[in-house]
Amino acid sequence: MEKVFIGVDVSKFTLDLFVKFNKTEKHYQVKNNVKEIKKFLKSFQDEGSTVIAMENTGRYNFALYEVLESTKVSVYVMNALHLKRSFGLVRGKNDSIDSQRICTFIERNFMDLELWNASSIEIQKLSLLNAERRHQVKICAGLRNQHKDAEKLKNIAYKDVTKLNKQLIVTLDKQIKGIENKILELINSNEQLKSQYERIQSIPGVGKVLATLMIIKTKGFSDIQSARKMAFYAGVAPFEYSSGSSIYRKPRVSTIVDKVLKKVLHLAALSSIRLKYVLAIYFQRKVAEVKNKMSILNAIRNKIIHRIYALIKNESVYNFNLHVS
Numbered sequence: 001m002e003k004v005f006i007g008v009d010v011s012k013f014t015l016d017l018f019v020k021f022n023k024t025e026k027h028y029q030v031k032n033n034v035k036e037i038k039k040f041l042k043s044f045q046d047e048g049s050t051v052i053a054m055e056n057t058g059r060y061n062f063a064l065y066e067v068l069e070s071t072k073v074s075v076y077v078m079n080a081l082h083l084k085r086s087f088g089l090v091r092g093k094n095d096s097i098d099s100q101r102i103c104t105f106i107e108r109n110f111m112d113l114e115l116w117n118a119s120s121i122e123i124q125k126l127s128l129l130n131a132e133r134r135h136q137v138k139i140c141a142g143l144r145n146q147h148k149d150a151e152k153l154k155n156i157a158y159k160d161v162t163k164l165n166k167q168l169i170v171t172l173d174k175q176i177k178g179i180e181n182k183i184l185e186l187i188n189s190n191e192q193l194k195s196q197y198e199r200i201q202s203i204p205g206v207g208k209v210l211a212t213l214m215i216i217k218t219k220g221f222s223d224i225q226s227a228r229k230m231a232f233y234a235g236v237a238p239f240e241y242s243s244g245s246s247i248y249r250k251p252r253v254s255t256i257v258d259k260v261l262k263k264v265l266h267l268a269a270l271s272s273i274r275l276k277y278v279l280a281i282y283f284q285r286k287v288a289e290v291k292n293k294m295s296i297l298n299a300i301r302n303k304i305i306h307r308i309y310a311l312i313k314n315e316s317v318y319n320f321n322l323h324v325s
Helices: 033-041 057-066 080-086 094-110 120-153 156-188 192-200 207-215 226-235 259-272 277-289 292-315
Strands: 006-009 014-021 024-032 048-057 074-078 237-241 248-251
Touching: 006 057, 006 094, 014 094, 024 033, 024 094, 033 057, 048 057, 048 094, 057 120, 074 080, 074 094, 080 094, 120 156, 120 207, 156 192, 156 207, 192 207, 192 292, 207 259, 226 259, 226 292, 259 277, 259 292, 277 292
Parallel strands: 006 048, 048 074
Antiparallel strands: 006 014, 014 024, 237 248
């Protein structure tokens, strides 16, 4: 049976779909809602040989995800940068051309890629709540900085602004606290997620933000199932860079990473070295050996990831007596 390849370019209001089947090629555009997507995919649902691919565009993918969960099609969700670099040297772009390029890419490479697995309802809700929390925290941090600057100027014209900022900060703090309570309530409603959440936080220096983020990124540890893969994903594993005998540089981490996760891991590493346990001892020992501090912190980030995966795999909590660096 000949395969049907569908490349999808996702935007807020529409989906551009490029279909290759039986030596024919055709472009379609449908509204980005469940009803229209179901209507379009109806003719492909019974085809076990249909392959559909798209970029990961966050919440704009959700309607498509909802429909695809109940179909037999093979689904691939790809990193936007991966796609962009695979296209090579190109000039110009629009939604129709992008859908065609995605279709061509998946036709050539689907055998080497991992299939998309749908997240549970709890993970989807957690992801949305966590994204909203991060957005609110960013706004609140900006207002606090602005408030500090206004206080330093001590200008009469800034009094009203300062008063308004104070009110906004109080409101945002309440909203952030409310979102955090909803996240905790959602995690506690699922025994498996609750267990994972508590085990991760048993590691010194690891808090609720990293624990929540790890659960979301791994879909409750059903995805990215090894610590090594997570180290690559989070950008804490160094890569070799050499060619022949003339090009060589020290192994270093890649910049193509999940930057949000890497930042939170970095904060966890900083917290861990302030505590009196093995990672703090490890940090001081390496500093005494005149090692680069950022390289040491990167190694600690890696160690935290491996500890998290060990606890999840063994269904245990952190034991200070067993972990010696």
